[in-house]
Structures are given as C-alpha cells and as structure tokens.
Amino acid sequence: MxxxxxxxxxxxxxxxxxxxxxxxxxxxxxEIVPPGFDPKTNVESKDVVYSQETAQIVRIYIPPNAAGKLPLLVYFHGGAFCIESASSPTYHNYLNALVAEANIVTVSVDYRLAPEHLLPAAYDDSWDAAKWVASHFGGNGPEEWLNRHADFNNVCFSGDSAGGNLAHHMAVKMTKEKIDGFNLAGIVLTHPYFKGKEPIGDEIKFPAEREKIDMLWQIIYPTTTSGSDDKWSNPIDDPSFGSLGCSRVLVCVAENDIFKPRGLYYCEKLKQSGWGGEVELMESPGEEHVFHLHKPSCENAAAKLKKVADFINQGKSRLKSL
Structure with missing residues (x-):
C-alpha cells in the first residue's frame, strides 16, 4: 500500500x-543547454553568477556584430514558479531568436524554484538580479558585455506566465527603490500569471483548472494570508498597482488561455489607475498558454516576436527624438 x-x-x-x-x-x-554561439541566429551567450549567496546565474545574450549601446531586456522565465530555468532550451531558443530580431542585449534571470524554495524567494532573487544588472551603469560592473553594450537609458522587463508576474512586481519595486542610472522604459507581460479568488470573465469556464491553480498558490506560498487575492497573485487591488516604474506596457494574451481574462483586466485597470503611461494589448487568436515557446515557427508566434521586438525598440526611437 x-x-x-x-x-x-x-x-x-x-x-x-x-x-x-x-x-x-x-x-x-x-533539460538544460549550455550557452555559446548559436549558428541559427549568430547570437552569443554566456552564464554569469549574480548571487554568490544563492549561486543563481543569469544568461546574457548579445546580437551578431554588437556595436555601441543597445536596448537592454531583463527576462524572467515562466513555469508556475516550479519548473524551467534560464538554461532551458525552450527559453534559450526563444531568446536567441528575440535578440537577433530586435538587435538587443538580454539578461535571462535564473531564480530559486518552489517548493524547495517557497515564495517570496523568486521575487527576492529577481530583485537581486535586477540590482546586479544595474550595477553595470557607468561601465563599472563585473560583466564586460553589459558594460560595453547595454543602454541603461532604455531597459525593459519581460516574462511569460510566472515570469510576467515577476516582471510586473519588479517594475513596481523600481518605483519604491529607485536605482540610479537605470531607466525602465517599459515592460512586456506575456500571458501573465495573475489570479484572484472570484472568477472574472471566461475564468468561470475553467472551475477545475482554477481550483488547481489556487491550491498550487497555497502550497508554494504557505505564508499568504489571503490566498489568491494577495498582492503577489492578484496585484490589481494593491495600492501600489499603478506605481509602475515605466511609461509603457505591452500585455500579450492568447485566445484560449485561462489567464487571458486577467490579462485583459490588468490592461483595463491599469488605464484607470492614474498611472498615466501607454498600455498596448496583443491577442493571439486560436492559441493556448505560452504557445510561442512550443510552436516558435507558427505564424502567430512570428507576429508576436516581431511585436515584442518593435515594442522594445520604441524606447530607442523615443530617446533619439528627445
């Protein structure tokens, strides 16, 4: 038995x-893959430890023939806070493609996973990584690629699913704990992992899935006092919701994703919050959660890749016009 x-x-x-x-x-x-030269995109990558205390790494990417200062993307991977890593072939392949398309520098963040490391460990690690990246402002950081190529006047945070959740909260924290010389121009939230106790929109069609997600949250964040309505899971009612430390937001949703209603709700409430920035929404018809990672060659994934690349480079265009 x-x-x-x-x-x-x-x-x-x-x-x-x-x-x-x-x-x-x-x-x-x-599964993990090593960094290095990618023959498909000619993008180069390397791993660097950003926290000696936790032994967590970031994987840094630079585009082919990188020259001068380029927009900087800080990326947080998804996986329900429980799986995946910056060394995963899923994220390695996606970021190679994005870096080549957008001609940007990217820092992909590893963070400790639950349940071995319960929340808020992932949030703590993500903030430590953001501060480590920012330490390169002025060209005096420990990693030469960032010193040489990262434009700290044009930084974006991004992530998918749980990583989208992390990107939002890191942007809020940028307002509370300002980092000198680090201009967060925008955030890109792809199919962000946001929840709440009461269903909204089409969430009502997925009672079994909602129950599992709520149960997971209680397991990986046992000290929560309000379950799926706490500020980490459901940031809408948090007084700091509209205090994003950036001026532009792109939210990507998929038609058949259980997290789509929360993504739409996020956009709606952000516009009403008094934040004052620009909110864009991109919906991929007929697609599931994080489809672009599993079907990178499909038409909708290609369109999404281009949209994200264009959004990141808008910051560069705006700086030139000032």
Missing part, C-alpha cells in the same frame, strides 16, 4: 506533480 508520504498532493501534469511529503516530480523544464 502506498504510504501517505508518496501520495500525490497536486497533479499539475504535464508540468509537474507535488507530493504530500513536500517532494516535486518535474515532468518538464529539467
């Missing part, structure tokens, strides 16, 4: 399973 310790607490297949004894069985997101 199976012991209670080995019983499944939450089956989040095909991504992972959580067990009653606290273990996680990762079914996806464990």
């Amino acid at each position: 199976e012991s209670s310790a080995s019983e499944i607490l939450l089956d989040f297949s095909p991504m992972f399973r959580l067990y009653k004894d606290g273990r996680i069985e990762r079914l996806l997101g464990t």
Whole structure:
C-alpha cells in the first residue's frame, strides 16, 4: 500500500506533480543547454553568477556584430514558479531568436524554484538580479558585455506566465527603490500569471483548472494570508498597482488561455489607475498558454516576436527624438 508520504498532493501534469511529503516530480523544464554561439541566429551567450549567496546565474545574450549601446531586456522565465530555468532550451531558443530580431542585449534571470524554495524567494532573487544588472551603469560592473553594450537609458522587463508576474512586481519595486542610472522604459507581460479568488470573465469556464491553480498558490506560498487575492497573485487591488516604474506596457494574451481574462483586466485597470503611461494589448487568436515557446515557427508566434521586438525598440526611437 502506498504510504501517505508518496501520495500525490497536486497533479499539475504535464508540468509537474507535488507530493504530500513536500517532494516535486518535474515532468518538464529539467533539460538544460549550455550557452555559446548559436549558428541559427549568430547570437552569443554566456552564464554569469549574480548571487554568490544563492549561486543563481543569469544568461546574457548579445546580437551578431554588437556595436555601441543597445536596448537592454531583463527576462524572467515562466513555469508556475516550479519548473524551467534560464538554461532551458525552450527559453534559450526563444531568446536567441528575440535578440537577433530586435538587435538587443538580454539578461535571462535564473531564480530559486518552489517548493524547495517557497515564495517570496523568486521575487527576492529577481530583485537581486535586477540590482546586479544595474550595477553595470557607468561601465563599472563585473560583466564586460553589459558594460560595453547595454543602454541603461532604455531597459525593459519581460516574462511569460510566472515570469510576467515577476516582471510586473519588479517594475513596481523600481518605483519604491529607485536605482540610479537605470531607466525602465517599459515592460512586456506575456500571458501573465495573475489570479484572484472570484472568477472574472471566461475564468468561470475553467472551475477545475482554477481550483488547481489556487491550491498550487497555497502550497508554494504557505505564508499568504489571503490566498489568491494577495498582492503577489492578484496585484490589481494593491495600492501600489499603478506605481509602475515605466511609461509603457505591452500585455500579450492568447485566445484560449485561462489567464487571458486577467490579462485583459490588468490592461483595463491599469488605464484607470492614474498611472498615466501607454498600455498596448496583443491577442493571439486560436492559441493556448505560452504557445510561442512550443510552436516558435507558427505564424502567430512570428507576429508576436516581431511585436515584442518593435515594442522594445520604441524606447530607442523615443530617446533619439528627445
């Protein structure tokens, strides 16, 4: 007879399973690829430790024939805070393509995963990584690629799913804890992982999925006092919601994604918040959650890649016009 310790607490297949004894069985997101030269895009990458305390790394990308100062993207990967990494082939391939398309420098952030490291560890690590990146302002940081090529007047944060959640909260934190010389021009939230206790819009069509996501949140953030309505999961009602430290936001949603209603709601409420910046929305018809990572060659993924690249480079165009 199976012991209670080995019983499944939450089956989040095909991504992972959580067990009653606290273990996680990762079914996806464990494969890694080394950095280096990508022959498809001619993009180069390297891994650098940004925290000696936690041994977390960032993977830095530079485009072919990088010259002068280029827009800087800080990227936070998805995976429900439980799987994937900056070394994952899924994210490595996506960012190689984005860096080549947009001609930008990118820093892809690794952060500690739950349940081994419960929230808010991912938020703490992401902020540490952002501060490490900012330490290169003025050309005096530990990593020469950033010293030489990153334009700290034109920085964007981005992420998908849980990474979109992280990107939002890092942008809010930029307002609370300003970093000298670091201009956050915009954020790109792709299929962001936002939730709330009460369903909105089409969320009502997914009762079983909503229950699993709510349960997951309680497991990976056991100290929450309000469950899926706390500020990390549901930032809309947070008094700091409209205090984004940037002037432009692009939210990408997919038609058949359970997180689509929250993405639409985020845009609507941000416009009403008094924030005063520009909000753009891109919806991919007929697509599922993070489809662009799994079907990178499809037409909608190509359109999304171009939209994100254009959005990041808008900051460069605006600076030239000043």
